[in-house]
Amino acid sequence: MKTRREFLRSTLLGASATWTVPMFVERTFADLHVGAKDLATQAVTGKDGTILVVLQLAGGNDGLNTLIPYGDDAYHKARPRIGKKDKEIIKLSDYAALNASMPHMEKMFKEGNLGIVQGVGYPNPNRSHFVSTSIWETADTTNRSSTGWIGRYFDNACSGADPTVGISLNKTQPEAFGALKNPGVCLSSPELYRWIHGGGEKAQAEEFFASLNSPEDDDNPADGASIAMSAGGKVGGVQGESNLAFLERVAMDARVSSAKILELASKYRTKVNYEGTPIARSLNMVSRLIAGGMPTRVYYVSHGGFDTHNQQVNSHDRLLGQLDSALKSFFADLKEQGNAERVVLMTFSEFGRRVNENASAGTDHGRASCLFVAGEGVKGGFYGKYPSLTDLDQGDLKHTVDFRGVYASVLEGWLKTKSNPVLKGDFPTLPIIG
16 A cells, blocks of 8 residues: 555655645745735745746747748758748848747847757657656656756755745646655646646556647646546555545645635736737736745746647647747736846757658657747847757757756856756856846
């Protein structure tokens, strides 16, 4: 029989179960009630502290049709059907251009608030969604770490902080939040505060990944019973209370606590219009929690649907357009609040796509890609070198920037903490934080 700690770990609730949802939410709201002066005394999660938003482009974003090497003949030869023409791009240099679906990101780039990191990847890359996502979220290329890079940041730099130091608006608690002491909390949707089980065994991981990262919004997440069964059925024997009963009780407490978080979020009224897409709603919720004074240092959101094997053009352009619109609203909202200087947003995707288009007018799993770092605290421009489109590794781009160097840059430059204990090594940083 599993212990409750083992059960919680298997359901991605993190390695520690020393507190329950109502306790820390009550404490958070008690702190918020006494006012901003008291929040400011929290050394690592103060109301005036810097905030990082991590935005996952789930499914493997095609970097070649996001940051387009339009000045390279090899690009047009490799993609005769899906390659972007001049009318479909926004030129940023004589070589690279943004997808035309991203006009606001062009504006941020010109204003110096968007850093574009080219050729991001890692040594000996893996084309599995599950494995590569795990590598990015743990910052461990051996895929052996039991904790996530953000969770290690919580453990090393935010010791003793409120569990709401990290909030994920995702269908599951991200592996990046895995921690020994404080794994943060998970809002599975903007309407409900609930822990969700993280899936089946690794043999089922690819199917699970696809369901998690579909572009459709999930308004009806699994209830406590189905969650427990997906973990392998009823697993009792914990001091008279089954793990199923425990999970159901925690879920009920979480629903009660959700009202308190939503009460705080509802107090903020914005004049900024957000589209009705899942990514826009998630960033809207983040902006409300920031405006409400949550002592959160890291927010995590996901934008799914980037596994574009078939008929890529329309779906990929649509996803990038949704991203662009959501970022436009989010940063306008932060500026209206007076919080724009506090927030930096970083994107990531588990891998890029192959250089050559496939027979289905799509692209298959590749390796290196691009990522974005955005906000008023960013020193905009290009970072890294665009990989060669002819000197390839089995048809894939060779990475020119190790993603852990980007993490190190954000940790040291923005979150003001040493990156070595978090990343378990030293990686060259980029001067991307202004």
